[in-house]
Amino acid sequence: MNKVISSFEINIHGLENKTYEFEFEGGNTFFEAFEQDIVSDGKFKVRVTLEKTDSLIRLFINIDAYIDMVCDRSLDEFTENFKIEEKYIYKFGEEAKELSEEMEVIPFGTPKINIANLIFDFISLQIPMKKLHPRFRNEEDDDSEGVMVYTDENLDIVKEKSEDSVDPRWAALLKLKNQIK
Structure with a gap:
């Protein structure tokens, strides 16, 4: 496992049934660890509140991300701030499997969980399909682009x-x- 990604592990073995707080930070090296073209430059801070019970672990994830993007209209570079709040549940079971987008089963006795993929997914899902520089967002007739009148x-x-x-x-x-x- 990549050293950058392994720094996003949470040791859950031996945790008591209560609430814990964790903080993580990442930047360009984090995004480079994933083979993708969605995000290349940026930085983020993550605050994770972990609630552990006998049967599950509930994560409350707050991400403050600054992502560098290129405007699709003007090709100007700009930085966009995303404030993301998500929940994720790890349920203890016999074998590992994904139940839904918000829930996953992990085997009893799992020593640690890695939340790097969750963080990357939550950030990349915020990136809009059409990236517009902030100066173009308040134009009234956004659909007039590309229409030729003659x-x-x-x-x-x-x-x-x-x-x-x-x-x-x-x-x-x-x-x-x-x-x-």
Whole structure:
């Protein structure tokens, strides 16, 4: 396991049934440890509140992340701040398996859990599909981008011709339609 990722381990073996607080920090080396193109530069601080009981471990994760992005419209670089609050549950069971996006079963006697993947997932899910520099976000007509407006003087002539000329295949149907009226 990568040294950077292993620094996000929480030793749960021998923890009593109560609440614990943990803090983690990460930066570019953290994002480089994952083979991905979503996030390359940034930094974050994580505060984890861990509640342990006999049957499960409940994590309350608060992330304050500053992610460097490139605007899709202007190609200007900017830094976006994300404040993320998430919950995750580790339930003790016979074998390890993922039950849902918020819950996972870990075997009894598991010595430690690693939350690096959770942190990365929570941050990367905040990155918008369309990255806009803050100066472009308050524009009223956001959908006008890429629309070309022009006029054609010959358009009225084409419209008149299309109304006058009827495809002979449809002429018989038009006669029937007019007879029914």
